[in-house]
Amino acid sequence: MSYLHCHSCDWSQDDFWNKKYNPLTKIWDDIKWLWKPKIIKLDIYTMNELIKYTHVPIIRKKTRSDYKAFSWNWFILELVKEIRIFFQQKWWTWKSWKKHKDIAFCPKCKKRNFDID
Ligand SMILES: [Zn+2]
Numbered sequence: 001m002s003y004l005h006c007h008s009c010d011w012s013q014d015d016f017w018n019k020k021y022n023p024l025t026k027i028w029d030d031i032k033w034l035w036k037p038k039i040i041k042l043d044i045y046t047m048n049e050l051i052k053y054t055h056v057p058i059i060r061k062k063t064r065s066d067y068k069a070f071s072w073n074w075f076i077l078e079l080v081k082e083i084r085i086f087f088q089q090k091w092w093t094w095k096s097w098k099k100h101k102d103i104a105f106c107p108k109c110k111k112r113n114f115d116i117d
Pocket residue numbers: 006007008009010011106107108109110111
């Protein structure tokens with residue numbers, strides 16, 4: 001997996017997609033994990049970052065170190081996250097990036113200071 005980002009600003013995109021890793025496989029993984037109605041434990045930091053990113057309200061109950069939420073509520077958040085990521089993805093595949101990297105510029109700051117981790 002390769003993660004493309006800009007060193008001149010905070011722009012980044014998801015790892016390049018392929019047959020095994022793409023929006024549909026990620027949503028399918030979410031369905032497998034969250035389809036059954038249940039209460040799930042969530043890491044506070046991850047939860048807060050995802051709520052900020054998606055603006056999806058989560059009904060949650062605080063435990064000693066984490067929070068618990070209803071799986072379907074979390075699924076909606078994951079779905080919104082994947083849709084946002086989908087629309088932010090500039091170069092879908094490694095092949096597409098290789099083809100455009102010499103003429104590509106950052107969608108946010110318009111500079112050419114990319115890095116791949
Ligand atoms: Zn940039």
